[in-house]
Amino acid sequence: MLNICLFIAIFTKLFVSISGLDATPDWLYSSDPDCGLSPCQLIESRNFICEQHYVTTDDGYIINVQRVVNPILKAAGKKTIKPVVLQHGLFGSSVHFLVNSAGGFAADWTNGTGSVDITTEGRNLAYFLSNFGYDVWMPNSRGNKFSRNHTNLNPKKDPSFWRISFDEMIAYDSPAVIDYILQKTGFENLAWVGHSQGTLLIFGLLSEKPEYADKIKPFIAMAPIAHVTHITSPIRYLTEIPGLMDFFYVAGGELTAPQVLLDLMAEQVCGQQVVQPACGNLLFLVCGYDAEQFNFTRVPVYYSQGLGGTSAWNLLHFGQNIVNKGFLKFDYGALINYQRYGTFEPPAYDLGAITSQNIILMGSANDVFADPTDVETLRKSLKVPFTEYRIADQQFSHLDFIWAKNVVDQVHKPMLDMLKKFQ
Ligand SMILES: *[C@@H]1O[C@H](CO)[C@@H](O)[C@H](O)[C@H]1NC(C)=O
Ligand SMILES: *[C@@H]1O[C@H](CO)[C@@H](O)[C@H](O)[C@H]1NC(C)=O
Ligand SMILES: *[C@@H]1O[C@H](CO)[C@@H](O)[C@H](O)[C@H]1NC(C)=O
DSSP states (O other): OHHHHHHHHHHHHHHHHHHOOSSOOGGGOOSOTTTTOOHHHHHHHTTOEEEEEEEEOTTSBEEEEEEEEOHHHHHTTOOOSOEEEEEOOTTOOGGGGTOSSSOOOOOOOBTBOTTOOHHHHTOSHHHHHHHTTOEEEEEOOTTSTTOOOBSSOOTTTOGGGGOOOHHHIIIIIHHHHHHHHHHHHOOSOEEEEEETHHHHHHHHHHHHOGGGGGGEEEEEEESOOSOOTTOOSTHHHHTTSTTHHHHHHHHOSEEOOOHHHHHHIIIIITTSGGGHHHHHHHHHHHHOOOGGGOOGGGHHHHHHHHOOOEEHHHHHHHHHHHHHTSOBOOOOOHHHHHHHHSSSSOOBOOGGGOOOSOEEEEEOTTOSSSOHHHHHHHHHHOOSOOEEEEOSOTTOOTTHHHHOTTHIIIIIHHHHHHHHTTO
C-alpha cells in the first residue's frame, strides 16, 4: 500500500514538474461533457441558474456555497418549499450531488412528474430536489478545491491555512453556513442532508451547540459517521504504517491529487473501455464494492470530478479516531492538548448532549466507512428519539449514495417523504 502511494506521489510530482502543467489543457476533455466542468457550469448545463455565495467564518475562512435556482418554478412564480443543504463527505465537493448521471434537467415536478421517468432523470440529488420545489444550497468544506480562500491567509503561502480538520468545520463552517442561509431566505429552519463527513459535521455541531437543533429540521444523515473505530476501508492500514501519522502531523498542508493527473487518468486511461473495470476496481478498493450499481461508462467523470481535496490534518484526524476509538477532537500531542483543552488527551464530542429529535439515520449494510458496528455505537450514544431508515439494497455501499444507478428508489424517494413531514 505504502509503495503504491509513494509511487503515485512521486509520479505525480515528476509529471507536473516535467510537463509544466498546472491546469488541464482542453485536449484532455473528450469523452463526457461532465468532465472538467465547475459546479456552476454543471448546474447551468442542466438549465438551472447557479448562484455563488461566499460565507466568511468567524476565523476568516471563506466558504464557497452554490445555490441551485429552478428557472421554471421561478418563472411560474412558485415559492420554494424550504432550504435544503447538501453537504459532501471527506475528499468530496458540491460536485458529488451534480454528476451521478447525464440529464436531470430543470423541470417542475411540484404537481406530479407527468411521463418523466424519475428513476433515470432524478439521479442527481441537487436537481431532483430543486425540481420538487426545494431551495438547494451546497457548501464546500474549508480546504477543498472550491473553498480555498481566507480573509488574510494565503493557502499557497501560509502553512497555517492548512492546520485544520473537521473540528473547525464543526465549530465555524457549518454554523456560519446555516446562519447565512436562514438570514438570506428568511426561513426559521432548514433541512440538512449530509453524506458521511457531512453528517459528522452536524453530529459535532449538535453536541457542542445543541441550540442548533431549532435551525435544522430535519437532519438526514446518509452513511452516518461519528465513530470510525471499525472502518474496514484500506485507509485504516495507513494508521498502521510506523511514523506515517507523525509525518502527516509535521508535514500538514493539503491533500489532493493534482487535477491534471485526475483528468489524465479520467480521459486517457479510464476513458478506454478495456480498462474501465480496472479503474472501477481501484475506486471499489478504497470505497467499497458494488459493481451492480456502478455505471462503468461514467468512470471518467467520477475520476475527474470525484476528488475535492482536503487538509492532511483532516485525514490525520480520522486516523487518530480510528486509533483512539472515539469521536474525539484533534490530538495535538499531550502538551498542546493541555494548552488547548486543559487535558492531555483530546476530549470527546458529547453525543449525549444532542437534544434534536429530528435526526434521520440512513445507513446501509455494505458500508466500509460507516460500518454497522460504528453506527450502532452512534445509535446508543444518542439519548433522544431518532428515526432510522435502512437502505433495502443489501449491496448498497458508501459511495452508492452518490453514484449508484438505483439511488432514486433507494434514497431520493424516501428522502422526499422525510422532507415532506417538515414542510
Ligand atoms: C399544484 O399543487 C399545489 C400544492 O399542492 C396547489 O396549490 C396548486 O393548485 C397545484 N396547481 C396545479 C396547476 O395543479
Ligand atoms: C478571496 O476572498 C477575497 C475577499 O473576499 C476576494 O477579494 C478574493 O477575490 C478571493 N480570491 C479568490 C481567488 O477567490
Ligand atoms: C451510463 O452512463 C452513460 C454516460 O453518461 C449513459 O449514456 C448511460 O445511459 C448510463 N447507463 C445507465 C444504465 O445509467
